[in-house]
Amino acid sequence: MKLIAKGNTAEIYEYGNNLVCKLFYPEYPMPYIKHEFYNATVVEKLGIKTPKAHKLIAAEGRDGIVYDQILGEKLSLKLYAISGELSGMWLDAFVNFHKQLLQHSIEDAMNYKDFLKMFVTDEETIAKIDGLADGNYLLHGDFHPANVMVDQNDNLVLIDMMNMCRGPRLYDIARTYFLLKYDNNVQSKYLEQIGYKLGDIMPYLDVILAIRKNEMMRQLPI
Numbered sequence: 684m685k686l687i688a689k690g691n692t693a694e695i696y697e698y699g700n701n702l703v704c705k706l707f708y709p710e711y712p713m714p715y716i717k718h719e720f721y722n723a724t725v726v727e728k729l730g731i732k733t734p735k736a737h738k739l740i741a742a743e744g745r746d747g748i749v750y751d752q753i754l755g756e757k758l759s760l761k762l763y764a765i766s767g768e769l770s771g772m773w774l775d776a777f778v779n780f781h782k783q784l785l786q787h788s789i790e791d792a793m794n795y796k797d798f799l800k801m802f803v804t805d806e807e808t809i810a811k812i813d814g815l816a817d818g819n820y821l822l823h824g825d826f827h828p829a830n831v832m833v834d835q836n837d838n839l840v841l842i843d844m845m846n847m848c849r850g851p852r853l854y855d856i857a858r859t860y861f862l863l864k865y866d867n868n869v870q871s872k873y874l875e876q877i878g879y880k881l882g883d884i885m886p887y888l889d890v891i892l893a894i895r896k897n898e899m900m901r902q903l904p905i
């Protein structure tokens with residue numbers, strides 16, 4: 684199989700006609716892979732642009748998911764494509780795509796508080812999580828420019844649904860803000876354009892930071 688991309692949890696290989704296989708790193712837990720598969724089907728049913736998840740497979744001693752192939756490139760490559768300068772047009776597209784996504788309500792997804800509690804060891808953080816708002820919006824949970832692809836017609840396509848859950852919009856916005864930490868310029872422009880201030884997302888950021896170390900340990904190949 685021909686390797687076409689690498690992520691943090693998996694490698695993406697060509698898989699016949701217009702399909703790819705997302706092959707997770709060895710020993711990546713099967714329940715998480717099934718969870719991503721399920722989430723991908725839920726998102727597709729909502730009519731959000733995303734590659735269809737066809738089946739679970741095992742190949743080369745690893746487990747994976749067969750998806751439709753998106754011909755194009757990830758949005759992170761477009762953001763700085765022209766002479767290394769940030770593209771305002773693609774940043775706008777990224778923010779608008781997130782706004783659209785956050786219009787969807789959902790019931791068939793994990794409560795974001797349960798997601799956060801999977802990584803929590805101390806009572807103080809659990810109490811903070813319990814104190815946050817509830818909500819029923821669809822939250823991607825990992826919405827950053829390498830999890831959005833741009834197809835050949837310049838449509839944005841959502842990928843990588845492992846951390847999808849339901850909850851208040853501010854949680855997902857705080858996650859994206861946190862994930863954009865490598866570029867302060869993009870980070871602050873994102874927050875401004877999506878219409879919030881640092882104070883709005885602070886209680887969520889606090890918890891996101893508290894769980895991050897444990898969360899990353901889950902994502903590393905064992």
Ligand SMILES: Nc1ncnc2c1ncn2[C@@H]1O[C@H](COP(=O)(O)OP(=O)(O)O)[C@@H](O)[C@H]1O
Nearest residue numbers: 688690691692693695734750751752753829843
């Ligand atoms: N369906 C797809 N078609 C084409 N390329 C894809 C597809 N899914 C993922 N990719 C590429 O593989 C990269 C990693 O995929 P992703 O699902 O984000 O894995 P990870 O969970 O490891 O982050 C993406 O950034 C993208 O470049």
Ligand SMILES: [Mg+2]
Nearest residue numbers: 690829830843
């Ligand atoms: Mg990814």
